[in-house]
Amino acid sequence: MYDVSAPDKSKLSQLLSGIPYFRGQGPAVVAALAACAIPRTFEVDAIIFWEDQPATGLFLVEEGTVKISRISKEGREHIMHLISAGDTFNDVAALDGGMNPATATACTAVKVWEIPREDLRRLAEQYPQLAWALVESIARRARHLVGLVQGLALRNVRGRLAHLLLSEAQNLDSDRVPRMLTQEEMAARVGTVREVVGRALRNLANDGIIEFDRHRIVILDPDRLAAAAEV
Amino acid sequence: MYDVSAPDKSKLSQLLSGIPYFRGQGPAVVAALAACAIPRTFEVDAIIFWEDQPATGLFLVEEGTVKISRISKEGREHIMHLISAGDTFNDVAALDGGMNPATATACTAVKVWEIPREDLRRLAEQYPQLAWALVESIARRARHLVGLVQGLALRNVRGRLAHLLLSEAQNLDSDRVPRMLTQEEMAARVGTVREVVGRALRNLANDGIIEFDRHRIVILDPDRLAAAAEV
């Protein structure tokens, strides 16, 4: 048992050191976190946790992609975040101790580490730099949420879609958004339905702002795309 | 100078002790916070800070109401929070060190205390319980934002309005929402325009869920109002 988990834990230390907010924490903190982290794996489409259930801890993604979303009573899904390796999720519930505000689903096979809330709290009180790192981390998450709120309240579908395309393109440091994004997925991310996304895309293409290269979207005019995304 | 500020500072300590997240911090922490807090006053409609400006610190309201909002390029305002005495604002920017994500305006004459980011950070690293209190505070703020996002993405105007009425009524522990809320204000809070709010209210009234008593809104059927607010 110990022999099996030992290599995992060292991998975790490495992972933790590579994460922005745990970088600069020093080996003691990393080791302490690694000591209480629980490894978990999920297969594609597995539910990691449901909304409105008590939070168990903070999750850290080692491998794979996790979707944080919520489904309306009419069955429409809204994707709030897509979390990839090296990032955390369920910060909110793990840190305020309330219920999970959304559902987490494995988009791919996923390996995560879970740090129980109580351990996190204990370590935060023991290592002040860790506490501050958590503060900055959750503050950044809140900032992202503010952006979402403003997008939904002040932008129309075209604007939100333009914003999504820009941020996806930025993620790849390229003007080519890979078509991992189906229209269905884009719809869930901007809070609308597939057909409307299709229309908005054709619209942007008619305006010469983007074009389709087979089934990839190519950004022709980043400036006008950014203008379309302005609040 | 010292004589003038002394009573203010003691008032601040009292205020700080009364705030949920600073309660249980012990007098040393409260005194330390009070020592670096800067008092500021604003008259009605004064801008406390603008969005996209560098954050100066965390604000704590002693008296009055502060509006946190953003205006679209077409001139539509969206109110994200209304902050009243005993609560903090600009947590996000103060804690992550980025730009202010929204504009803060004094809705009434306002007295606030500002705790500079660097002082906050120093004290947080010195007093671990303070750091954890900040973590929980910003996590709660993030939770509120998640609620806003989900409301905007998954509820229609009627649903968001129902939600607003319920939370306003709850704030007063009563089923009577005082008409401090104009339709214009409700519109800004649910992210729409005045006429649409008016229609939605008449709609709820036709359905027997609310009624108008002069210019107050009376909730007749909290259950059906809650059903209308469901995501």
Add this chain to the structure above:
DNA sequence: CCCATACTATGACTTAAGTCTCATCCTCTC
């Protein structure tokens, strides 16, 4: 008491978004 002002009511109309439906087109497997 009257008027100015701010808020509300309401209808007519436009536009954006959502729904329904079906054709088409990849791409992967057999």
Add this chain to the structure above:
DNA sequence: GAGAGGATGAGACTTAAGTCATAGTATGGG
């Protein structure tokens, strides 16, 4: 290379939301 299944394109239609215009109604100050 045929067919199945997922993804897209697109038209027709419905509905929610937003805009415009205008009239009514509080209400507080002079």
